[in-house]
Amino acid sequence: MARPALIVHGGAGSIPENERGDRQAAVERSRDEGWARIGAGALAAVVAAVRRMEDEPLLNAGIGACLNSDGEVELDAGVMEGDGLRVGAAACLRDVRHPIDLAVAVMEDGRHVLLAASGASRFAREHGLEMADPSLFITDRKRQQLLEGADTVGAVARDADGRIAVAVSTGGRTGKLPGRVGDSPIAGAGFYADDRFGGVCGTGQGEAYIRLGLARLMVVELQHGMDPASVAKGAVDHLAKTLRASGGVIVVGREGSPQAAFNTPAMPFAIAE
């Protein structure tokens, strides 16, 4: 038997003072929703938490996500189960109501790990997922255009059977080129889980996470016996020192409490254990 734990984050960035309390409350609501599902397993918990955050207009995922340079929302999401290293992800989505649901469907289908753009939408429709008019994701165009950096949302959980899962969803970076894919749908860059060692999830400059292969690197450090708090701190130091990048990470090891670290002005997160 393992001790269940869940950590949820709402993105590392330069969050305006007047939004910090509301964003923290949104993350705590999502943590509660995820924790209510922990009995159904780590995957159910992280998906429930992230799905809720896709509906929180102040967070950069689903409704309210940041805009690209054409003023449109393009969404990425990923999910991984540390049992069997199963992965599903989707990128450049414009009309899928819950990107995290599509990531799960890709994982369950099992043929591929990442689908993008129109092919991903077709797969979503064929699998009966809820679709949306792209305008649904835009609630306050002016605010969404001004989001600095952006911030991803994510969750990592360990359930009573010791299974570890991670889920992540994002609008990416404000002003990104149409078609740009960040780290969030790329296993090993923005997220990774392996039941033998732990699970991690990142937020921040996606290009840096991809170049460093940061999520996989963090799990290798857990494998080599580094404690989760040092892994989290080391990852943000590595981002800053190696590529002058900023961001945040959350980590759940095989035992002990979840950990978080960030080198941005803020990163709302919440833990249940």
Ligand code: ASP
């Ligand atoms: N990592 C995300 C991306 O680059 C954005 C963020 O977390 O700020 O797409």
